[in-house]
Amino acid sequence: MPRTTDSPSPLGHMPGTSLHRQLFLVLRDEITRGIYAETGALPKEEALCERFGVSRITVRRALSELAALGLVERRHGLGTFVRADAPAGRSSPSLSVIDSLRKTALETDVEVLEVATAVPPADIAQLLLLAPGEQAVHALRLRSIKGTPVILTDAWVPAALGKRVSAAALRKQALYEILMAQGVKFGRVVQEITAQAADPAYAGWLRTEVGAPLLKLVRLMHDPESRPVQYITVYMSPERSRILMDISADTVNTLSAGQLVHDVPRG
Amino acid sequence: MPRTTDSPSPLGHMPGTSLHRQLFLVLRDEITRGIYAETGALPKEEALCERFGVSRITVRRALSELAALGLVERRHGLGTFVRADAPAGRSSPSLSVIDSLRKTALETDVEVLEVATAVPPADIAQLLLLAPGEQAVHALRLRSIKGTPVILTDAWVPAALGKRVSAAALRKQALYEILMAQGVKFGRVVQEITAQAADPAYAGWLRTEVGAPLLKLVRLMHDPESRPVQYITVYMSPERSRILMDISADTVNTLSAGQLVHDVPRG
Known part of the structure; x- marks a missing residue:
């Protein structure tokens, strides 16, 4: 419109x-x-x-x-x-689409782009409560459906929890499954959804144009004692991916269903 | 990174x-x-x-x-x-940010850009269960904080429910408040979150660049009998706005907390 x-x-x-x-x-x-x-x-x-x-x-x-x-x-x-063979418009966010989603599981193929131990960027280190210079395990994965890349996942796990995180393990299991197999339990999750312009690396992986909008989802996952156990960023192209939710009217605009937050000087 | x-x-x-x-x-x-x-x-x-x-x-x-x-x-x-006076980076999505949000209410000034009765685009007409050519009430609003535009809201309401929706009313009340005062009750909400490139009109309203990424939130609101009562699209610039959520680990990737959906041919 x-x-x-x-x-x-x-x-x-x-x-x-x-x-x-x-x-x-x-x-x-x-x-x-x-x-x-x-x-x-x-x-x-x-x-x-x-x-x-x-x-x-x-x-x-x-x-x-x-x-x-x-x-x-x-x-x-x-x-x-x-052109007739251009990507088609997708289904509208209706109740019937929501209901049909309950039946389909997400089946993706995973490619492990990188697993390494490294010092994370300062903001991530702070969120994971790491000491300055402390290392963490970094895993970069690309998920595809029938050869089409859909999700780029960039995850950091404190080194003490990430010992069993390897490329071989990540090809078989999701990161949270590896952590759970070690006895890690999950509690509160802080999730942020935003958008950003694709840089050359992300545009290449997700097969879109440099500068095109990407949907970005950040999750800081804690254990039941509110200790951070995983920081994960998910990038998707809105050409192929979106986030759908089924919520009740009384939780719209609350922190369980997604509160809009504006970083504007309040003067 | x-x-x-x-x-x-x-x-x-x-x-x-x-x-x-x-x-x-x-x-x-x-x-x-x-x-x-x-x-x-x-x-x-x-x-x-x-x-x-x-x-x-x-x-x-x-x-x-x-x-x-x-x-x-x-x-x-x-x-x-x-430059020192460039927009600053914002706070990370931590538990403390989430907890402080519970205390702050969203105070915005609203500018009513348009209120009109018109035939909505075909996809919106279909979602609102309108007959072909049937009109609906269209309201376009821009919300600002201290003079900075943060949210552009594009809403459609079936004509039968939108009789009291006027520019004067929208300057005093939110659209859902006007509908509730008429006796409309709200039930399930289907919410979609995606991103798109800003066209000249949206870039102008939200003070960003043409082609820059926008965060886009679509809500189809129903009454308790699952009849659609409102279709609303919210546009925000990720430079100033984001969506924050506080969820439990067992609802991550479910339809109440936001399921990732990919429109890829499954071949």
Whole structure:
């Protein structure tokens, strides 16, 4: 539901040659969301010029990039159309989708990209209550479904708990299963959901574009005594993945169902 | 924690003149996430060339754009540094942050951008069980904290329930409060969390860049008889907003705490 009413153009301060890249990212996102699925037709070039406040040349460059990726085809004199083999729009978040999910288990293939003992970044070390310079076990895994990468998982476990965490073990079991087999019990989980722009490494693993939005989920897992046992970050492309929840109205916007938090100076 | 090991460069197929824009989006995202907060120094130009697989000219253009936005300053012979007045990194998702949130209420100012009766997009009409061509009440609101926009809310309510929904009413009450005052009761809520690239309108309202990632939350709210009463989409910039949850380990990855769903052909 793109709108142009009353919106100031935020493009003004950008150098001209990069505008087509911004258009490309937005249009690509809209195509994979199924915005143009009904007729298959993208808006006319003039309409795109007006919506983005850019020249015809800029619009044409963005459309050429989409065509080069195989997402659209340009029909002479007719306009630009989403290709029939472009990724389809996904099902809406309805009760029936939720109910059908209860029956399907998540079956993914795991590739272990890295298992190493290392000093974690300062913020993660602090959350895991590690001493300065103290090492932890780091595991980087990529999960795929039928060859399509869907989840990149970046996990840190305190060294004392991570002794049995190896690439061979992670190919057979989930990290929490390895920890549980050692006697670790799980209690409260603090979960944060946010988004970030894909850097080259993540874009490569998740097969998306550098700069494209990624959905990011961070979990700090504790044992029943509230000691941190695992810090895990999950990256997914919104082109293929999303988070679905079935909640009651009285828990919406609470800390069990997800509270919106804004980091804004309160003056 | 950017990594370059084993990552194929996805930049290869992009026209050269737009590469700096992709760097710009990723670096801007990292600066606002506080990745460089410890020393304030960005990586050297050579390191950025290597990480993104681009030329020195491209790196310099991206850094110039960041400087033009006031996010970094380039010190001759020393490198590029995050400016002291750039947005600060936010607190980590810890138990203490969660506990302090219980005490703070969300106080926002609301601006009503649009209230109108209209035919909703086909997917929303279907979810609200409307007949083809049937109208609904559409409300678009922007919530701010101390003048900083944080939440854009796009809501649809079936016309029969939306009679008292007006701009004046929405300035005084939340939409669900107006509906409850009419006797509407709430039951199950299907919630979807995803991310998308900001188009010009949303980037303008939420004061971010076109193409920058937005966090997107969709809620389909039902009454106790499972009839849909409200479809609401919430857009936030991850620079300022995130979703925090406090859950128990045994509900992680369930439909009450958020199940990861992948739309991949299972072939």
